[in-house]
Amino acid sequence: MEIRDPIHGNIAVGPIEQRIIDTPEMQRLKYIKQLDLSYLVFPGANNTRFEHSLGTMQVSKDLFLEPLGRDEREFSYIGLLHDIGHGPFSHLSEPYVERALGKNHEQLGEERIRNSEISDIISDSGMSLNKVLAYFRGSEKINVVGGALGADRIDYLMRDSHYTGVAYGVIDYERLKTRLVLYKGKVAVLESGISGAESMLIARYFMHSNVYKHHAKVIAAGMLREAIDISMASASFTAREMWDMSDEGLMMTIMRSKSKDARELVGRISERKLYKRAYDSIVPSSVRLDEVRGAVRKTGLKGKDFVAEIISLGGEKDDITVVNRDGDKIGNLTELSPFIKTLMDVLSKRRLIVACDKKNIDKVRLAVDRVV
Numbered sequence: 001m002e003i004r005d006p007i008h009g010n011i012a013v014g015p016i017e018q019r020i021i022d023t024p025e026m027q028r029l030k031y032i033k034q035l036d037l038s039y040l041v042f043p044g045a046n047n048t049r050f051e052h053s054l055g056t057m058q059v060s061k062d063l064f065l066e067p068l069g070r071d072e073r074e075f076s077y078i079g080l081l082h083d084i085g086h087g088p089f090s091h092l093s094e095p096y097v098e099r100a101l102g103k104n105h106e107q108l109g110e111e112r113i114r115n116s117e118i119s120d121i122i123s124d125s126g127m128s129l130n131k132v133l134a135y136f137r138g139s140e141k142i143n144v145v146g147g148a149l150g151a152d153r154i155d156y157l158m159r160d161s162h163y164t165g166v167a168y169g170v171i172d173y174e175r176l177k178t179r180l181v182l183y184k185g186k187v188a189v190l191e192s193g194i195s196g197a198e199s200m201l202i203a204r205y206f207m208h209s210n211v212y213k214h215h216a217k218v219i220a221a222g223m224l225r226e227a228i229d230i231s232m233a234s235a236s237f238t239a240r241e242m243w244d245m246s247d248e249g250l251m252m253t254i255m256r257s258k259s260k261d262a263r264e265l266v267g268r269i270s271e272r273k274l275y276k277r278a279y280d281s282i283v284p285s286s287v288r289l290d291e292v293r294g295a296v297r298k299t300g301l302k303g304k305d306f307v308a309e310i311i312s313l314g315g316e317k318d319d320i321t322v323v324n325r326d327g328d329k330i331g332n333l334t335e336l337s338p339f340i341k342t343l344m345d346v347l348s349k350r351r352l353i354v355a356c357d358k359k360n361i362d363k364v365r366l367a368v369d370r371v372v
Contacts, residue, residue, distance in 0.1 A: 005051070007159050008058045016125045017057070017080060025084055025116045029053060031246035035160060036089040037220040038211060040272055042164035045211075049083045049090060055159055056082060059151035062177055063187070074127050078135045081118070082145045082152060085109025085136070087243040088250040092221055096228060100239030108243065110136035148318040149180060149187045149197065157203050160211065168206035171199055181323060188321035191330060197320050198337055205343060208313040219274050219355045222307030227265040230304065231257040261304045275307055275355035278364040283310070283352040283372055292354065295367040299360070306356040306364060316347035 001013045013021065020026060029050035038045040060079030085108035087093040094105050103111070110133050113119055122129045135145065145152045154173060161169025179193025189197045211217075228250075231237065236257035242250060254266045268274065293308050320333040334341045352372065356364045 003054060005054060005058070007055055007155070007162060011054055011058045016121060016127075017076070019121050020077065020080060020118055021054075023116060023118055023121075025112050025118060026050065026053070026080075028246065029083065029086070031248065032086055032088060032090060033247055034090065034156065035164070035211070036092045036217075036247075037224065037269070038164065038214070038217050040220050040269070040274070041214050041216045042166070042211065045160070045164045047159055047163040049086055052156055052159055053080050053083050055155035056080070056145060056151045059154050059173075060145065063151055063180060074131045077122060077127065077132050079145055079151050081109065081113060081132065082106075082135065083109070084112050084118075088245045088247045089221075089224070092224065093228070093242055093250070096232070096239045097243045101243075106136045106138070147187060148201065148315075148320050149176075149189065153204065154200070157200070157207060160207060161203075164211055166207075166211060168210055169203045171203050172196055176200065181327065183321050183323050183327065183329060186321065188323050188329075189333075191322055191324055194322060194333065194336060197322075197333055198340055201315070201318065201320075201333075201340055201343060204315060205313060205347065208315070213311050213313060213351075215277060215280055215353055215355075216274060218309055218311060218353050219277070219307050220269055222309050222355070223265050223269055223275065226304055226307070227254050227262040227269075230259045230262040230265075234258045234262070236262070265304060276358045276361060277353065277355050278306075278361045279352060279354040279368040279372075281352060281372075282349050285350060287350070287352060287372055289352075291371050292352065292368060295371045296354065296356075296364055299363045299367050301356065301360060301364070305360070306354065308352070308354045310350050310352050312350050313347045316344050318344075 001018055002010045003013055005011050030048050032049045033039065034047045034049055034052050035045040057076050057080035060075045085105040087097055097108065098104050101108070113133065119129055122132055157169035157171060158173060161167065176193060176196035179190045179196060181188050181190060231254050232239070234257060236259070237253055245253065251266055251270070254262050257263060289308060289310050296306050296308060321329055322331055322333055322336055323329050334344055354364060354368050
């Protein structure tokens with residue numbers, strides 16, 4: 001079978017892959033947005049975890065079955081299944097489930113595989129179920145999907161750039177993939193591929209600063225988290241129940257919840273009546289979020305009336321090993337690229353966003369200024 005994909009063209013799907021794709025656990029990913037609430041800013045950003053999973057499977061094949069010389073079919077199944085543990089709105093709901101169940105989305109992904117027919121499909125095919133599950137425990141993460149040059153990142157940068165309509169995530173994938181090698185079991189880049197690796201880290205920076213951490217998306221996410229907090233406090237649903245919901249299922253469940261405040265917040269999100277920024281600036285590491293929120297509450301506002309988030313672009317610990325054609329390490333990208341070294345410093349900076357109803361902006365800004 002072939003599946004037509006807007007990023008990778010025709011994706012060839014084998015019979016075992018098709019059986020996995022047709023399971024309810026994979027099909028539910030069609031109803032979980034890859035970019036959670038980014039569609040409020042970029043109307044085309046309705047791509048799902050399902051599409052991304054297919055794309056990551058294809059990139060895993062591209063990287064590991066040919067250029068890196070690893071003819072191990074398990075890698076493509078790891079790419080296909082790597083996001084199966086996500087709850088509604090992807091990473092947005094993950095902290096609630098992790099606190100309640102003590103597992104992150106990868107560990108929950110292992111649970112979904114073990115408790116479904118997927119485990120039997122993999123085992124019956126003659127492949128190693130343990131090798132597939134090793135990814136969800138972290139032992140295969142860097143080599144297969146995760147990491148600075150992983151299949152996950154390659155696909156989501158290209159896919160998210162396409163669906164949001166921005167050019168920030170465009171990378172020269174065809175050139176880059178021919179310059180990737182394995183060094184001590186991890187993905188590295190040839191010296192001739194340094195510019196491609198640089199462009200990928202730059203693309204990640206621009207996508208995070210302009211799409212993933214766009215202020216309106218951050219504010220909407222903060223409003224939805226507050227609605228989830230209120231709903232769970234009123235016993236409208238549990239974290240375990242939320243984990244099994246789709247994006248729409250969660251929104252509808254909150255709209256039927258016992259709390260008027262939660263319903264109003266979700267209503268505002270649905271109608272795009274988002275809170276407006278009262279403060280948005282880079283802040284030093286000494287600024288504490290609890291102090292900021294405390295200062296805003298002293299103005300008479302409650303938690304439901306404002307959003308306060310400290311965000312960073314992340315990735316400052318990313319580094320890429322560079323090797324010569326003989327397979328010997330010549331250094332790390334941060335050592336060999338002054339530009340990337342500077343970029344790492346930018347990624348570590350912290351940005352404070354505080355938002356509220358426009359009628360409260362002046363008093364909230366004043367309260368935040370006193371703390372910051």
